[in-house]
Amino acid sequence: AQSVAQPEDQVNVAEGNPLTVKCTYSVSGNPYLFWYVQYPNRGLQFLLKYITGDNLVKGSYGFEAEFNKSQTSFHLKKPSALVSDSALYFCAVRDGGNYQLIWGAGTKLIIKP
Amino acid sequence: KAGVTQTPRYLIKTRGQQVTLSCSPISGHRSVSWYQQTPGQGLQFLFEYFSETQRNKGNFPGRFSGRQFSNSRSEMNVSTLELGDSALYLCASSPLRTSGASSSYNEQFFGPGTRLTVL
Numbered sequence: 001a002q003s004v005a006q007p008e009d010q011v012n013v014a015e016g017n018p019l020t021v022k023c024t025y026s027v028s029g030n031p032y033l034f035w036y037v038q039y040p041n042r043g044l045q046f047l048l049k050y051i052t053g054d055n056l057v058k059g060s061y062g063f064e065a066e067f068n069k070s071q072t073s074f075h076l077k078k079p080s081a082l083v084s085d086s087a088l089y090f091c092a093v094r095d096g097g098n099y100q101l102i103w104g105a106g107t108k109l110i111i112k113p
Numbered sequence: 114k115a116g117v118t119q120t121p122r123y124l125i126k127t128r129g130q131q132v133t134l135s136c137s138p139i140s141g142h143r144s145v146s147w148y149q150q151t152p153g154q155g156l157q158f159l160f161e162y163f164s165e166t167q168r169n170k171g172n173f174p175g176r177f178s179g180r181q182f183s184n185s186r187s188e189m190n191v192s193t194l195e196l197g198d199s200a201l202y203l204c205a206s207s208p209l210r211t212s213g214a215s216s217s218y219n220e221q222f223f224g225p226g227t228r229l230t231v232l
Contacts, residue, residue: 034220043117043203043223090156100169101146101221103156 002027002095006104013081013111021076021107023091032094033074034101035065039087047089050074061085081111114139117224119204125230131192134227138185138206145187146221147179150201159202162187163209194231201226 003026013019025031035047048059055067065076074091091104118137126132138145147159158171162181179189185206191198205221 036223041225043225044205044221045223046220049220100158100161100171103148103158105155 002093002102004091004093004102004104006089006091006107008107009105010108010110013109015083015111015113016080019078019081019085019109019111021089021091021109023074023076023104025072025074025091025093027093027095029095031072031074033065033067034092034094035059035063035074035076036090036092037061037087038090038106044090047076083111083113085109086111114141117204117206117222119202119224119227121227122225123228123230125232126194127232128194128196130194131190132194132229133188133190134202134204134229136187136189136204136206136224138187138204139208139222142206142208142222143185144207144209144219145181145185146205146207147187147189148203148205149173150203150226151199156203159189191229196231199229199231201228 005024007022033050036044037047038044047063048057048065050057050067058064063078065074067074088106088108090106092101094101120135144163146161149157149159159173160167160179161169165181176192181187203223203226205223207219207221209219
């Protein structure tokens with residue numbers, strides 16, 4: 001069965017430090033992977049996606065993610081965290097067979113000044 | 114372009130009642146998906162519509178239903194409300210051109226959600 005795991009409920013990072021939000025997945029075919037962010041009292045916003053090609057994907061707000069096929073991971077990264085990055089982050093994988101997006105449980109990212 | 118709009122933004126109902134939520138996708142988007150978001154369960158997929166056809170459905174009881182109109186606007190209905198239906202209901206549209214497999218490439222654009230409280 002297809003699944004997505006975000007092993008950390010919460011990640012705390014000091015402002016200016018690099019950040020990583022982890023995501024691992026399990027799908028039967030080629031994965032289409034996405035990261036979304038949800039700011040308080042707002043809907044989700046698309047950050048970036050991996051479909052094919054370079055394993056390092058660059059997205060909005062300075063975020064990037066690295067696709068690792070052997071480790072079935074798609075970790076979200078940013079070289080220098082900002083307080084405004086504090087939000088809830090969701091990883092999702094699309095099952096190409098039925099178009100449904102399967103979502104991780106979300107990781108709360110807290111950036112401390 | 115205007116974003117995805119959802120109405121109403123907030124709703125309070127009592128157990129046993131029914132509710133209809135509305136979603137207007139971004140102009141030109143033909144795919145609309147609905148999700149339920151709760152603190153305990155995260156994001157749960159409800160259903161997806163493309164060109165007025167439901168092409169995918171999540172694991173929710175038959176009390177949850179939806180439809181899409183010819184202008185791509187979508188509604189979802191929940192009948193016989195239960196306390197556990199209290200959640201944020203999110204609608205998302207996607208700029209799919211066809212219903213084929215390549216549609217899986219596209220990101221979704223989310224509305225602000227409808228906060229449903231069942232008392």
